[in-house]
Amino acid sequence: MTYVLSRAAIVVLAWGMTCGLIVRIWPAADPMTFAVAGISWVCAGAAYFAYLRKLRRAVENDHRNRRYGVRRSAI
Numbered sequence: 001m002t003y004v005l006s007r008a009a010i011v012v013l014a015w016g017m018t019c020g021l022i023v024r025i026w027p028a029a030d031p032m033t034f035a036v037a038g039i040s041w042v043c044a045g046a047a048y049f050a051y052l053r054k055l056r057r058a059v060e061n062d063h064r065n066r067r068y069g070v071r072r073s074a075i
Helices: 002-025 031-074
Strands: none
8 A cells, every 4th residue: 555655646646746846837817727737647546656666566476487497496
C-alpha cells in the first residue's frame, strides 16, 4: 500500500503546486481550468504507476527465471 500512497501523494502535491501557479498567474481562472489540470496530473500519475508496476514485474520475472536456472543446473 505504501507503493501506491507515495505516488498518489506526489501527484496530489504536483496538482496543488500547479493550481497555486495558475492562481498566481491567472487570478480569474475558471474552475474548469483546475479540473483539466487535475485530470492531466491523474493521467500522468496513472501512466507513471503503470510503468513502474510493469518494470517491477519484469525484474521479478527475471530474478525468478534466474533462480530456476540455477536450481536446474545444480541438479
